[in-house]
Structures are given as C-alpha cells and as structure tokens.
Amino acid sequence: MMFPLVLLFAAAALQKFQNDVEKMYNKNVFNLETMREKLRTLNNRVQTCRTISQNFRSSCSRRMMTNISAPVVTKLNPFSTSYISGAWGHDRGPDDEETYWIQPLANGNRLGNIVRFYHSFEDFMAARNHKDETLVNSYTDANAIQGPGTVVHKGIVYYQCYNLPELCAFDLKTRKVRRLALPGAGFNNKFPYCYYSCLDWTDINLAADDKGLWVTYATEANHGNTVVSLVDIESFNVTHTWKTRLFKRSVTNTFLVCGVLYATRYINTYKEEVFYAFDTLTGMEDNTLSIPMEKVAAGVAHLHYNPTDMRLYMYNGGYMLAYQAYF
Numbered sequence: 001m002m003f004p005l006v007l008l009f010a011a012a013a014l015q016k017f018q019n020d021v022e023k024m025y026n027k028n029v030f031n032l033e034t035m036r037e038k039l040r041t042l043n044n045r046v047q048t049c050r051t052i053s054q055n056f057r058s059s060c061s062r063r064m065m066t067n068i069s070a071p072v073v074t075k076l077n078p079f080s081t082s083y084i085s086g087a088w089g090h091d092r093g094p095d096d097e098e099t100y101w102i103q104p105l106a107n108g109n110r111l112g113n114i115v116r117f118y119h120s121f122e123d124f125m126a127a128r129n130h131k132d133e134t135l136v137n138s139y140t141d142a143n144a145i146q147g148p149g150t151v152v153h154k155g156i157v158y159y160q161c162y163n164l165p166e167l168c169a170f171d172l173k174t175r176k177v178r179r180l181a182l183p184g185a186g187f188n189n190k191f192p193y194c195y196y197s198c199l200d201w202t203d204i205n206l207a208a209d210d211k212g213l214w215v216t217y218a219t220e221a222n223h224g225n226t227v228v229s230l231v232d233i234e235s236f237n238v239t240h241t242w243k244t245r246l247f248k249r250s251v252t253n254t255f256l257v258c259g260v261l262y263a264t265r266y267i268n269t270y271k272e273e274v275f276y277a278f279d280t281l282t283g284m285e286d287n288t289l290s291i292p293m294e295k296v297a298a299g300v301a302h303l304h305y306n307p308t309d310m311r312l313y314m315y316n317g318g319y320m321l322a323y324q325a326y327f
C-alpha cells in the first residue's frame, strides 16, 4: 500500500472516530473501554496498512522464523469479556472467499458449537455483518467443539470432538463431519498447556498449512512430552507422527511454521517468549531461542500461524491478537 493512501485512510478513520465519540456522548454510552477499543481499532488499521506489503514473499524460503512484530491487530472478542478461551483466524474458503472467524468457548471455557464469520477485515474490526454457523445443536453433541485448539482451513472447521481424543472436520458447505482418532493422545486436562497455572482443555491443538493439518498433543508413551502429527486433509488420516522432548505442561502454547514446531513460555502477563523449536524435516531441537511476543493478558488459549498472510493468530484472555512473522 502506498504511503499517501495510508494517510488518507488514517485521516478518514480519525474523522469517523471523532464522529463516533460525539455519537457516544450524545447517546450517553461513552465509557473508557469503548474508547480504548476505538483507539485500538484505529491504530490496528493504520498498522495493517503499514505492515502488509513489505514482507510479502514465500514464508518458507527461509525456514526459521527470526522475529515477530508487535501486535498488528488487538481486538476484544465481540461476545463478552467472559469468553476468555477460544480461537480466531483468517481463511480463504474453497471459492477463495475471504473470512475472518472466531470460535468462542462457553461451559467453563470448554465447549463450543458456533463459529462466527466476517467477510472482510473491515467488518471484523467493526464487529458488523457477521454470520454465525451453528455446527451442532448442543454443547454435548458428539460433534461439538471441545477446547480452544480449533482452526478453519479452506472452508473446513477442524477441532477436537467433544469429550474424546478425536479430531472432527466440519465441512461448512456440505455440513458433513469426518472424524479421526488420535491413539494415546492425552485429553480432558491430562496434558494441557500450563504456565504457572494450567489452561484447561488445551490438550489438543490444531494448525493448518499447505502440507496438511498439524495436530499437537502429548502422550503417556512419550512421557507427557509433545507429539506432532501431520494429517492428510484429503484422506483425513495421520501420515506421520514426530515425538519431541518438549514437556507439554511446561509451555504456554505451540504453533507450526513451515514444518517447524515452536513453543512459547510465560514471561509475565504482557510478554511471552518463543524459546523452543523442533524441525520436523531434520528432527533437530533448539531450546535457546528468545523471540519476544507482546500480549494483553496472561492466558494464551490458542496460537497458530497462517501461511497465506504470514501472521500468527492468538486468542489471549478474550482478546484477539495477530502478529507478523519475520524470517
């Protein structure tokens, strides 16, 4: 995006912001939180324009990630501040239509049955024109969503199925569900992510890229250490499984970029650090990384990388954050 366009965009956004503030005063609904949210929205838009073009190249030409930007999106989820767990991201459906999606968890931050979609970044930021897809009718349906490990990839919602160590794939077009068992995978808070306290229902975590679907979990056979399986999306079957020496309960979250598993650890409420990498191509492990990530709350419910925009998507204590990855 050209620089003058950024300025124009910012000026227009600023004018709109001023109008909105005036409206809020008039309607007597002005409060600090709304104000902060508006400021964030404005800042996010400008940041997005600044960062989107400069690093637009194939993300896997250099395999290792070297740095992560400050958040380029910071937004409170549109449901309620009590939705502290869930997942969010960006997808291009089977017909290449763009969506931003949010999957909130209810019932003790454990279960979900809807995914909210927006068809543009503007709608997502303004929380307008959403479409809620109800996958099943109840939280305890066999095909309901358990835990914040969900990801939407090419119009299919992938998630842990209710109360079992199994994956569900819900096709938004056909509304059909496929299931895949993960033998030995810890579930129901056996091997969640922990920092100084554990984040419940984070046993099974998903990410998708052009290689397929990556699923991260831990098994007793691997002594509670993290295991990564690559799932072929067509046959919906595990094609390969890697065992790491990363104790799953000792990390805040994990994500995969270009076939490399990264893990983060808790520094404080506002800072996370990527400290570990495991390369599925070579089997090499490295626990000497130190890539900082800013955040807004302690708990990281979900973190995944999207190769189409080279961004990391984090669901962080009710906030939705995105970061640009650098290689």
Ligand SMILES: *[C@@H]1O[C@H](CO)[C@@H](O)[C@H](O)[C@H]1NC(C)=O
Residues within 6 Å of the ligand: 067, 068, 069, 070
């Ligand atoms: C990494 O990114 C952070 C956040 O944008 C920045 O402050 C820092 O200078 C970067 N570090 C390097 C080595 O580029």
Ligand SMILES: *[C@@H]1O[C@H](CO)[C@@H](O)[C@H](O)[C@H]1NC(C)=O
Residues within 6 Å of the ligand: 235, 237, 238
């Ligand atoms: C899935 O993988 C398992 C184990 O590798 C194999 O036994 C099974 O036949 C595969 N199923 C399909 C549908 O490809």
